[in-house]
Amino acid sequence: MYSIKEIAAKFGLRASTIRYYEEIGLLENVVHEGGYKRVYDETHIDRLSAIECFKKARLSLEEIKQFFEYEKDIHSNSGNILEMMKAKELKTKEEINRLKAGLEHVQMKIKYYSAVDEAIKEGREIPAWGDIIK
Amino acid sequence: MYSIKEIAAKFGLRASTIRYYEEIGLLENVVHEGGYKRVYDETHIDRLSAIECFKKARLSLEEIKQFFEYEKDIHSNSGNILEMMKAKELKTKEEINRLKAGLEHVQMKIKYYSAVDEAIKEGREIPAWGDIIK
DNA sequence: GCTTGAGTTCAAGTCAACTTTAAGTTGTAT
C-alpha cells in the first residue's frame, strides 16, 4: 500500500500528475480511503511502469489509454494491439533516424566551432566551413 | 526570388509558419515588396535548412534563434556556440537511448501479441507473457 | 480546541509551436 506521495516519488512524478492520470482514466481502481485519501498497490505500480515505457516510445497518453482498453478484451482486440504497436514501431524508428540526423548536424557544428574556437585563441583567422567539414 | 507559398512548399511548411518564424525573429531581412508582399532569396533557403536540421535535433525555436544570434559575432561567441552544441549532443544522445528503450518495449509487445493473435486464430489458449518473452 | 501536515476538489493557468479567423490589400484577367 502506497500513498500518492510515495508512488509519485517512486516514478519521479508529482502527486498532481498521478491525480491527473486517474482523472483521464489512465489509472483505474484507485481506492479513495474513507472516500478521501488515495491508496495504491502493486497493480498501480505495474500500470505506471507500463505507462513510463510507452511514454519513452512517445505514445500519447490517449494512445496508452487505448492500449489498456484493448487489453481488457484481448480476444477481440489482439489484432488492434498488434496493429497499434507495429505502427508505433515504425514511427519510433523514424524518430530515431530523425534524431540521428539531427545529432550529426550538431556534431558537425561542434567540429567546426572547435576549430573556430582554437583559431581565435591562437589569433589565427577563422577557418572556412568547407575546410573543416568535408 | 521566392514567394511565401513557394518557400513554404519547398520546406513542407505552411505560409503562416513562415510568417510566424519572421515574427519571432527566426527569419530576418525579409523584403516586403512595396511594403507588402514578402520575397525570399537564397539566404532564407539556407536559414530554413539550418532551422530544419536543428529541429531534428529537438532544439527549440528559441535555442535556434539564440544560435543565430551567437553566429553574428563569432569572435565573442564561438565558446557559447560550442557549449550549446555540446549540451545538445548529450541531450540528443540521451533522447535516442530513451527512444531505443521505448522501441524495445514496443517490440516485446509485438512479439507477445503476435503469439496471442496466432493462438486465438488457431483456437489455442492465450499464452503467458513469460512463455513468449524471456 | 488548535495547529500542522498531508491530502482533497475544481477551475483556471502554462508552455511551445503553430493555426485560424476576420477583415482588409494588391495585381491580374475578364
Add this chain to the structure above:
DNA sequence: ATACAACTTAAAGTTGACTTGAACTCAAGC
C-alpha cells in the same frame, strides 16, 4: 468595373500534458 487569387495584419484559438491556486478535509499531536 468587377471578380478573383494570392497576399497582408492582428488577435485569438488549439493541442497535449501537466501545474497552480484557492478553498476545504481529515487525523494526529500538544
